[in-house]
Amino acid sequence: MSNKQIRNIAIIAHVDHGKTTLVDQLLRQSGTFAAHEQVEDCVMDSNAIEKERGITILAKNCAVSWEGTHINIVDTPGHADFGGEVERALSMVDGVVLLIDAQEGPMPQTRFVTKKALALGLRPIVVVNKVDKPGAKPDAVINAAFDLFDKLGATDEQLDFPVVYASGINGWSSLEEGEPGEKWGESMAPLLETILRHVQPHEGDEAAPLQLQISSLDYSSYVGRIGVGRINQGTIKPGMDVLVMEGPDGRTAKGRINQVLKFKGLDRMMVQQAGPGDIVLINGIEDIGMGVTVTDPADPQ
Ligand code: GDP
Numbered sequence: 619m620s621n622k623q624i625r626n627i628a629i630i631a632h633v634d635h636g637k638t639t640l641v642d643q644l645l646r647q648s649g650t651f652a653a654h655e656q657v658e659d660c661v662m663d664s665n666a667i668e669k670e671r672g673i674t675i676l677a678k679n680c681a682v683s684w685e686g687t688h689i690n691i692v693d694t695p696g697h698a699d700f701g702g703e704v705e706r707a708l709s710m711v712d713g714v715v716l717l718i719d720a721q722e723g724p725m726p727q728t729r730f731v732t733k734k735a736l737a738l739g740l741r742p743i744v745v746v747n748k749v750d751k752p753g754a755k756p757d758a759v760i761n762a763a764f765d766l767f768d769k770l771g772a773t774d775e776q777l778d779f780p781v782v783y784a785s786g787i788n789g790w791s792s793l794e795e796g797e798p799g800e801k802w803g804e805s806m807a808p809l810l811e812t813i814l815r816h817v818q819p820h821e822g823d824e825a826a827p828l829q830l831q832i833s834s835l836d837y838s839s840y841v842g843r844i845g846v847g848r849i850n851q852g853t854i855k856p857g858m859d860v861l862v863m864e865g866p867d868g869r870t871a872k873g874r875i876n877q878v879l880k881f882k883g884l885d886r887m888m889v890q891q892a893g894p895g896d897i898v899l900i901n902g903i904e905d906i907g908m909g910v911t912v913t914d915p916a917d918p919q
Contacts, residue, residue: 624688626689626711631716632727716745721753743782793808820894841876844899859874860873886899
């Protein structure tokens with residue numbers, strides 16, 4: 619898969635503005651996911667593991683496939699208590715979707731994450747959600763989003779954000795206010811198309827030495843610790859020997875990758891190879907830690 623066929627996004631939303639419902643629709647409509655119940659099951663499973671193992675799993679990522687493009691959706695903790703987590707999650711993405719309730723407008727609790735995203739140079743897409751509500755006032759919400767971005771130091775390019783109107787619960791989105799668009803019928807296609815068009819694929823040379831920073835951790839009783847991160851450059855394969863570096867002056871250790879997996883729906887699938895832009899889960903390195911960089915032993919970056 620070329621990096622042109624990958625998009626990595628985070629969805630920033632205030633609680634109750636409809637993120638779970640919207641992501642569920644994306645999963646269903648892209649054919650990566652069957653039943654709504656499984657969403658909750660999976661979320662609960664990871665929480666149970668989190669408690670059991672004492673490993674913080676804040677990033678519940680998933681991926682949808684659209685027109686041959688793999689879209690990773692990275693979860694971001696909703697509020698400021700998780701400063702480091704937010705930065706790490708955002709370091710894996712190339713664009714953000716700010717999902718806003720069409721009646722309530724942007725909420726102060728999402729300011730922190732939005733500010734971080736803007737400061738990292740990420741371009742926002744605004745989704746005005748729940749436009750089916752009688753009290754919806756999309757224009758006012760878009761203006762409030764503009765003012766918020768402006769206050770938070772957005773560039774002109776970031777202020778020139780695309781807007782998608784959505785009713786996540788009814789499974790449709792539109793580029794025009796009020797109605798599901800004619801072209802795609804009642805579907806999430808307008809949102810998915812907007813993501814493909816406005817989020818830049820990650821640039822990186824697949825022939826360069828491997829550079830993969832671990833941005834979150836997971837655990838499985840079968841394979842032990844799992845490191846999650848986006849490949850900046852190079853190629854990773856199962857069975858590969860690597861160097862694990864803890865920061866520029868930190869400890870360096872040798873390791874061997876066991877499996878390489880990617881997100882698919884809310885599941886993970888094993889792959890034989892992954893390259894620049896791919897968000898991967900790797901296991902086999904027992905004490906892999908947050909923030910370490912996995913590189914080629916021959917040519918550490
Ligand atoms: P989250 O906390 O952001 O993940 O929000 P949820 O997806 O759990 O939704 C919160 C509430 O809003 C639930 O009661 C949903 O049924 C409702 N909801 C979600 N999307 C829509 C929508 O498009 N329109 C309306 N009217 N309600 C919605």
